[in-house]
């Protein structure tokens with residue numbers, strides 16, 4: 345069911361400083377910041393040869409990243425994202441096995457324009473997991 349690692353997301357308290365760290369100090373390619381109001385985050389994508397890192401910074405009042413940064417003021421790994429070929433089939437199988445899907449259980453369009461879902465960290469080794477549908481052509 346799981347396919348590639350799509351990205352690792354890191355919550356950061358200072359997006360400019362984090363972008364400069366990855367771009368200037370570590371020498372990675374980084375995107376311009378993208379605001380995603382429906383997800384409550386501003387994102388910078390760090391492109392690596394085999395995957396991506398997403399630097400997440402809170403946007404708006406009810407950002408899901410705000411509470412995380414209050415508990416982890418220096419920032420930290422927020423979630424990891426795996427690709428699945430069929431997100432509804434993956435969801436139904438995981439729910440049948442007792443895992444909890446966050447929110448209303450329906451996929452939302454994520455940062456890459458593809459459907460995503462999040463799984464409850466308590467059901468997944470303490471890790472918030474995002475599933476993103478990658479249609480295989």
Ligand code: CO
Nearest residue numbers: 353398425474
């Ligand atoms: Co993500």
